[in-house]
Amino acid sequence: MALIDPFARKITYLRLSVTDRCDFRCVYCMSENMQFLPKRDLLSLEELDRLCSAFVGLGVEKLRITGGEPLVRRGIMTFFNAMARHLDTGGLQELTLTTNGSQLHRFAADLFAAGVRRINVSLDTLDPEKFARVTRWGKLDTVLRGLDAAQAAGLAVKLNVVALKDFNEDEIDTLLAFCADRGMDLTFIEVMPMGDMGDTDRIGQYWALSDLRRQMTQTMTLTDLPDRTGGPARYVRIENTGQRVGFITPLTHNFCESCNRVRVTCTGEIYTCLGQEGKSDLRGPLRTSEGDDLLIDAIHNAIGLKPKGHDFDYSRGNEGGKMSRHMSHTGG
Ligand code: SAM
Ligand code: SF4
Numbered sequence: 001m002a003l004i005d006p007f008a009r010k011i012t013y014l015r016l017s018v019t020d021r022c023d024f025r026c027v028y029c030m031s032e033n034m035q036f037l038p039k040r041d042l043l044s045l046e047e048l049d050r051l052c053s054a055f056v057g058l059g060v061e062k063l064r065i066t067g068g069e070p071l072v073r074r075g076i077m078t079f080f081n082a083m084a085r086h087l088d089t090g091g092l093q094e095l096t097l098t099t100n101g102s103q104l105h106r107f108a109a110d111l112f113a114a115g116v117r118r119i120n121v122s123l124d125t126l127d128p129e130k131f132a133r134v135t136r137w138g139k140l141d142t143v144l145r146g147l148d149a150a151q152a153a154g155l156a157v158k159l160n161v162v163a164l165k166d167f168n169e170d171e172i173d174t175l176l177a178f179c180a181d182r183g184m185d186l187t188f189i190e191v192m193p194m195g196d197m198g199d200t201d202r203i204g205q206y207w208a209l210s211d212l213r214r215q216m217t218q219t220m221t222l223t224d225l226p227d228r229t230g231g232p233a234r235y236v237r238i239e240n241t242g243q244r245v246g247f248i249t250p251l252t253h254n255f256c257e258s259c260n261r262v263r264v265t266c267t268g269e270i271y272t273c274l275g276q277e278g279k280s281d282l283r284g285p286l287r288t289s290e291g292d293d294l295l296i297d298a299i300h301n302a303i304g305l306k307p308k309g310h311d312f313d314y315s316r317g318n319e320g321g322k323m324s325r326h327m328s329h330t331g332g
Contacts, residue, residue, distance in 0.1 A: 002059040003299070005272070005306035012061045013231075013261035018048060018076060019068040020266055024100050025136035026124075028162060028191050032136060041267045045079050047286050051264065054292050056086045058299060061093040068266070071103035080114040087115040098122065098160070102138060104146025108153040118156040120187075121147060125168050126178060134167065151182065158185040158246075163212050165205035172215060180241045187233055187246030188212060192275075209247045228258060256309030262302070270302045275310020 003011035021036050022029075043051065052063055063083065070076060086092035097111070098120040111119070123143060125131050131140040150157050159179055161168065168175070179186040191206050213236075216222060221239040233246040256273075263271045268283030280302035285294035 001300070003303045005303050007257075007306070007308055009259055009306070010059070011260060011262055011303055011306075012059060013064070014052065014055045014060045014062070015064045015066055015261060015263045016048065016052065017067050017264065017266045018065055018070050018079065019073040021072055022067060022069040022100070023072055023102050024069065024138045026100075026122075026138075027134055027136065028164070037267060043266060043268050043283060043286070045075055045082075047268070047283075048079055049082050050286060050292065051268065051282060051295070052083060053086070054295050054299065056091040057292075058296065061091075063092055063095050065095075065097040069100050069102065070097050071099055071107055077107065077110050077114070080111060080116065084115045094118070096120070100135070100138065101143035101146040101150075105142070105149040108146070108149040108155060112153040112155055116155065118158065119150060120158045120160050121150070122160045122162070124162050124164065125171055126174055127171070130167065134164070147182070147184075151184075156185075157182075158187060160187050160189055162189045162191055163207040163209055164191065165207040167205070169207065169212075169215075172212065173219070176238070176241070176243065176245070180243050185244055185246070187248055189248040209249045213247065231259070231261065259309075262306070270299070272302055272306035273310055276307050278305060278307060280305065 005011060019042065024030075025032050025034070052060075055063075063086075065076075065080070067073070073079075080095070083092065083095050087095055094117070095115050096118050097116065099122070101121040101123065104119075104121070121143070123131075124134050126140070128140040131138060131143075147157060159175070161175055163169075176186060178184075188209055190209050213222070216238075220241075222236040222245075223239060225235040225237055225244065227235045227244075232248045234249065235244055235246050237244055259273075263274060264282065265271070268281065268286060269279045270282050271279050280298060282295060282298050282302070285298040288294055
């Protein structure tokens, strides 16, 4: 039976975090000394497979693997290769991932072979020193090598750029030109109030994308596009270059009415809304019985509780609706 929530939205998109660990420590995402979950709490690769297969059986057509950094999860290619069977049967229309790009030079060809055709790579700056500062542990060179490998393998790439005040405001043109040259899409993301970062190195200042867009229109002509993915992105075409650019604006624009997605963490918690604390456990039902009946019931029950929308709000000068969990917990 298909997954329909109380507001008549059909759930066809699962975003699955396969690890909370990461080889970067981006300043808006993690604190430098993150405490990670004990490995026994994580779903095994077999459990991840059972979980996703159950969702596919319930009508999920698109699966995005995320984290933490999904490509640092040991054995992750076994999981991708196993998911390829759902592409072969047509149950799954798309298998994809969001990655920081640090391991792409190793995995790009294998991902393509497993049926992945498009990936999102997160990259906020093209300046090596700023890149080291914002990711704390990352090296720009390695990510650029990963982008080369991805494109050489035939993967379409979309760059995700978090808009950060006093950080990449002056790089918008450079990032757009970089993507235009390489035939990559680009999406700007507003910083969301996820998790406590401590006081250290807090570059992550909220920069409203309405301001970024205004900055762009000073030198380029933008045309709004009707494209919708059921998610928070809105798209424009830059007439000067023909590029398509997305804006993910959870704070300045509401998108909940067309939401078609749910998120599952690496410990099997299902969050039916990124911007609400409500969650349900799927690991218990997965581990209680070898059959999937309990799991399927638990998924239906969770979808039955999907809230109408998020409560993020910066308008009163504070981080209204702030979530206690980090983005790497739910998977961005
Ligand atoms: N490690 C992978 C990566 O960086 O692409 C996947 C996980 S990461 C949590 C997914 C996305 O969330 C990235 O594009 C990242 O920039 C974004 N992100 C993390 N923390 C965020 C925050 N507080 N607000 C907005 N976006 C955030
Ligand atoms: Fe890691 Fe991605 Fe979070 Fe950066 S945004 S710390 S790469 S999970």
